[in-house]
Amino acid sequence: MKPRIGIIPGEPGGIGPELIAKLLNDTETCAKADILLIGDQHLFEQGQTQAGMDFAMTRCDGWKDEWTTLPGFALHPMDTINPDDVTISEVTYAGGHSALSNLNCALEMARDGIIDAIMFGPFNKVGLIEAGLGHEDELHYMAEFLGVESYISELNTLNGIWTSRVSSHIPLKDVHSFINEHRISEAVDLLDKTLRRSGVERPRLSVAALNPHAGDNGNFGMEEIEVIIPAVKKLQHKQVNVDGPWPSDTVFLKAKAGEVDGIITMYHDQGQIALKLMGFDRGVTVQGGIPFPVTTPAHGTAFDIAGSGTADVGATREAFLIACDMVSHWEKAAQ
Numbered sequence: 001m002k003p004r005i006g007i008i009p010g011e012p013g014g015i016g017p018e019l020i021a022k023l024l025n026d027t028e029t030c031a032k033a034d035i036l037l038i039g040d041q042h043l044f045e046q047g048q049t050q051a052g053m054d055f056a057m058t059r060c061d062g063w064k065d066e067w068t069t070l071p072g073f074a075l076h077p078m079d080t081i082n083p084d085d086v087t088i089s090e091v092t093y094a095g096g097h098s099a100l101s102n103l104n105c106a107l108e109m110a111r112d113g114i115i116d117a118i119m120f121g122p123f124n125k126v127g128l129i130e131a132g133l134g135h136e137d138e139l140h141y142m143a144e145f146l147g148v149e150s151y152i153s154e155l156n157t158l159n160g161i162w163t164s165r166v167s168s169h170i171p172l173k174d175v176h177s178f179i180n181e182h183r184i185s186e187a188v189d190l191l192d193k194t195l196r197r198s199g200v201e202r203p204r205l206s207v208a209a210l211n212p213h214a215g216d217n218g219n220f221g222m223e224e225i226e227v228i229i230p231a232v233k234k235l236q237h238k239q240v241n242v243d244g245p246w247p248s249d250t251v252f253l254k255a256k257a258g259e260v261d262g263i264i265t266m267y268h269d270q271g272q273i274a275l276k277l278m279g280f281d282r283g284v285t286v287q288g289g290i291p292f293p294v295t296t297p298a299h300g301t302a303f304d305i306a307g308s309g310t311a312d313v314g315a316t317r318e319a320f321l322i323a324c325d326m327v328s329h330w331e332k333a334a335q
Contacts, residue, residue: 003327004068005033005320006115008102009043012086013095014301015311016121017047022313024073025053029317032324034068036115037075039102042083044075050309062114076109078102089303096127103138107145110292116330117293117323121316122301136169139287142294151186152289155194156271156298157322158279161255162198162262163271164191164288175267179210179223184231184264188242190288191262197293198322199329203261206251207232207244210266214247252278272298281314284322293326295319 007023010016020037021044024030037044037057048054056072067074081098106118123138135141143152156163164187167178188205195203207228211221218225228245235242244264246254252274254260265271275283276298283298297315305311 002068003033003324004036004114004116005323005327006036006038006106006109006118007320008037008099008106008118008120009039009047010121010296011095011099011124011127011301012040012043012046012081013088013090013092013127014122014124014303014306016301017043018050018307018309018311019047019121019297019313019316020044021047021051021053021055022311023316023320024055025051026313026317029320032321033327035073036062036067036109037073038062038106038109039076039078040080040098041075041077043081043086043098046083046086050307052309062109063112076105078105088307091124091126091130093127093130096124096129096131096133099123100128100131100133100141103142104145107142110294111146116327117295119316119320119323120294120296122297122299124301124303139290142287142290146291148289148291150289151190152287153187153190155191155286155288156275156283157286158275158283158298160258160261161252161275161278162191162195163275164188164194164262164264165266165268165271166264167267169268172267172269176210176223179227179266181227181231181234184228185235187264188231188235188240191264192240192242194286194288194326195262197326197330199325200261202241204259205240205242205262205264206246206254206260207242207264208248208251208266208270209245210248212247212249214245281312282318283315284319286322286326293323293330295323295326 057075058070062076080101085094215224287294
């Protein structure tokens with residue numbers, strides 16, 4: 001049985017609609033899943049125009065119809081934004097409202113078993129906040145929407161390298177206050193579980209240090225000695241395949257050489273800079289801790305090229321494939 005993937009266009013004024021059109025014209029990739037498009041029909045048509053590509057859509061009620069058997073791509077039509085209100089390359093309340101409304105529908109469908117996973121085009125956080133997101137990012141919004149109370153974190157992946165974060169969307173000056181054994185353990189456990197759900201049977205994990213040279217035996221900070229090393233040892237006693245802390249300027253060399261599958265970073269840019277330098281056009285974000293796979297390209301809405309037809313579909317394709325892989329391994333990893 002194929003994975004059932006729900007796809008939403010993301011921010012209407014960004015490159016999301018174009019990327020979805022390019023993905024849907026990759027017949028070999030799309031054949032790996034049954035796809036339900038969730039969103040305004042004119043947004044998907046807008047993407048076709050921008051990409052210079054065409055695909056057939058069949059309107060349906062995703063809640064009631066046997067949409068997997070329909071010709072072309074099944075479309076659960078939404079009415080979230082008037083075509084005249086779509087403003088390319090601009091942040092608007094209307095754009096944020098559209099993206100949030102389509103996300104809500106997709107979350108409800110995944111929660112109710114209509115689809116197995118969600119892949120979304122890039123969001124613009126400013127637009128989402130203007131439209132009532134009420135959180136620092138879409139992950140925390142999803143968690144509240146679904147009633148998730150366990151640990152959550154954005155995970156990023158590129159070329160088989162995965163990262164999780166002990167802290168995320170906070171000021172750099174506040175990072176040290178988030179570094180404790182509990183959060184490190186949660187970040188390691190989440191990455192271990194997610195990698196298993198993506199098909200890695202026994203993930204090899206490394207923890208990055210917080211301070212330069214991993215603290216240099218306390219000369220450049222005590223967090224490694226007092227917090228990170230004890231946390232890693234406790235995880236090792238639980239048979240988690242993890243080591244560290246490793247200096248953050250060398251730990252990614254281990255991953256690039258294929259020696260580890262995942263790296264637990266202490267803060268947002270510690271992992272993001274490394275991954276994006278290795279392949280900005282292929283990076284994927286996975287919403288870790290949500291009870292079904294949710295993926296998106298790791299780049300943003302790219303207002304500077306929106307509407308030009310030049311957006312690179314690489315990361316969107318990878319996000320789709322990772323969602324498919326995670327669905328196929330999800331139940332087995334949970335056992």
